Amino acid sequence: MFNKFRDSRPGAVMVQPSDTEEIAQSPLSPSEIEGPPISDPEGQRNRHRKLTEIRQLAHQEILETLNLAALLRASETEIKSEIAQILRDLLPHQAVALSRADRDGLIDELFHEVMGHGPLEILIRDDSVSDILINGPEQVYVEQGGLLELTDVQFQDEAHLRRILQKIVSSVGRRLDESTPYVDARLSDGSRVNAVIAPVAVDGTLVSIRKFRRDKLSLEQLVTLGALNEKMALYLRAAVSARLNVIVSGGTGSGKTTLLNALSAFISRRERIITVEDTAELQLQQSHVGRMESRPPNVEGKGEVTQRDCLRNALRMRPDRIIIGETRGDEVIDMLQAMNTGHDGSMTTIHANSAREAASRIENMVAMAGIEIPLSALRRQIAGAVHLIVQVNRLQDGSRKVTSVTEITGCEGDVISMQELFWFEQTGLGADNRVEGQFRSAGVRSFYTDLFRRRGITLPAEIYGA
DSSP states (O other): OOOOOBOOSTTOOOOOOOOHHHHHTSOOOHHHHHOSOTTOHHHHHHHHHHHHHHHHHHHHHHHHHBOHHHHTTSOHHHHHHHHHHHHHHHGGGSSOOOOHHHHHHHHHHHHHHHHSOGGGHHHHHOTTEEEEEEESTTOEEEEETTEEEEOSOOOSSHHHHHHHHHHHHHTTTOOOSSSSOEEEEEOTTSOEEEEEOTTTSSSSOEEEEEOOOSSOOOHHHHHHTTSSOHHHHHHHHHHHHTTOOEEEEEOTTSSHHHHHHHHHTTSOTTSOEEEEESSOOOOOOOSSEEEEEOBOOOTTSOOOBOHHHHHHHHTTSOOSEEEESOOOSTHHHHHHHHHHTTOTTOEEEEEOSSHHHHHHHHHHHHHHTTOOOOHHHHHHHHHHHOOEEEEEEEOTTSOEEEEEEEEEEEEETTEEEEEEEEEEEEEEEOTTSOEEEEEEEOSOOOTTHHHHHHTTOOOOGGGGOO
16 A cells, blocks of 8 residues: 655655545534525625635645655545545635535545546546537536537636646647647547637637547447448448548548548458557557657757658558548648558548548648649549548538548549449438438449459449449
């Protein structure tokens, strides 16, 4: 049992852990249990202000007296016992009475403040929350079931919010200060964090946290949830197994990365996979995976590693497949080259609203990279590199669906030829404003049927039925 957590610096107090139940079971007067009546709003505000002061004092005491390095080796029960002891020492000097629930709540809050992410911890642990959106210290929204709603979670002030953010970004080697007022980072579970502070954020720090499910969604589960139908799932499984180059296209929050993770499950475990991302968030299920992440410049403006740098290096690492988390810059050039030069089965995501627009986005990214190439030659290269574009959309009721599966069949003149095999047809809205519709098939067989057959994959003709 590791039983000493107090810092051994001069002036710091050494104590043994005490049982939190001793505090919870201490006798309380009726006034302690009840607190100010609800009809006394001023008393409630004063009480809330006093609780905030106690929380701040206790947190400061923890930082000054506890050995934080030792806490990393202690259990949650032991740490909470030490926090409870600090509250016991502090409360007799405060003119406020606490109920058992108040004390238990303070212990939990202080534990999360020291070992977790403060007020965000309860939202991060809630699997029903998919997004956390913060507009300053007093306004925290969450997305649940595809809909946004305001929570009662708040930070003490702007400094408190900044302190939690610094803990997050420093853990992944990123910076957030006035010289770099915005940052992309990630939590230990892979959730993506974006934060913007003053002077860019005018009315308070802005934070968005895109959470990832701890239980990765499979393609079968997506079928059960209504994101696609069984015919589409069967075809997509064959496309990945046959090493078609796939682009998952969609808007922000449409589920591109979720689908990419689900599709990656059908990559053979005998293949070597290299992933390249701005912020590592892919959750591949294979064992032979090399993960690479870009890096921003340091305070001197040096040391930047871009996605293109990572991708160029990945080409020298003997990958069977390369998976790029999101293509949005000049790395598109190396992506096309990789898909054209022996790395079949590579995958990436692109922001676009349709398959045709996804192809146009690739053209625009090449143009923005300053590469001068005739449009006809560029389109032939795109048609030769990309086999399949899967479009995902977030619909107006918050549901996410695969709305189109489109094959690229070649290039006729200056036009990229496409063939849509499956799509989602919306027919209206139900009484509860849920989107109604059905998945459709074009009634034509895949352009890559012969390729499937050569690689030992046979799809029943019925999946293409109208």
